[in-house]
Amino acid sequence: MHVPVPPEGLRPGQLGVVAIGRVIIGDIAATLVDLAQRGLLRIDEDTAAADGGWLLTLAVGARSRSAQSAVEYEQVLLDGVAGVGKTGSLSVLAAQLPDTLERTRHAIVRDAVHHGWLHHLHHDQRTEQGEELVVRIRAFQRDLRHLKSAEGPKAFTGRLLPYALHFGLTDPAQDQLVRFAHALTATFADLPGWKPLEHTRPPIALSEVLEKPSIDEQMMDSMVGAGIWLTGW
DSSP, X not given: OOOOOOOTTOOGGGHXXXXXXXXXXXXXXXXXXXXXXXXXXXXXXXTTOTTSSEEEXXXXXXXXXHHHHOOHHHHHHHHHHHHHOSSEEHHHHHHHOHHHHHHHHHXXXXXXXXXXXXXXXXXXXXXXXXHHHHHHHHHHHHHHHHHHHHHOGGGOOTTHHHHHHHTTOSOTTSOHHHHHHHHHHHHHTTSTTOSOOOSOOOOOTTGGGOSSOOHHHHHHOTTSHHHHHHHTO
16 A cells, blocks of 8 residues: 655644644644654653643753754744643643744744745745645645555554645544544633634635545635634534
């Protein structure tokens, strides 16, 4: 079975800003899962905790390793988690991270502009290079759907998991990181500035490339899996 490969240079946290023109809370959750898989963050489940049982801790040696491997928005998020204390629960993070989330959002946008995917002065508009990237994202999403059809959601391990989370292709009972992503989305989705927008479909070039619903449609349609990701599952 062909293993899908993400578009070169595209990290999980950048999907929303390229595909629908805004950073969503699912981008934050997918980024945290990605950072955990890369050994920069520990995500532990504590069933005795009153707020859902999830604790985030900066991994030992993460600061030195993140300086080499993390891009700006990932570092902003890691610094925010570290600033909460040695270990932060979801409720504590939700109360103390709004400023970090806003700075993470701006850093993601700056990164997309730096890559040439968004216009410098109009961040809600994709460049020609950004439009081409959306076509590759759709093809990647299609390949992930085919992989799920062939092998089920448990096929999404390693670096594919954060992307599959973003597209709503995972099973909540799949593993610890998926359960965490659901819990974080539910906890953070109502923060000011992060609530889902009303259903809109921004104009997009080359929309005829796939016959299936586009990423824009899927992410903004509450009846489709990725739309559920946006609205807190």
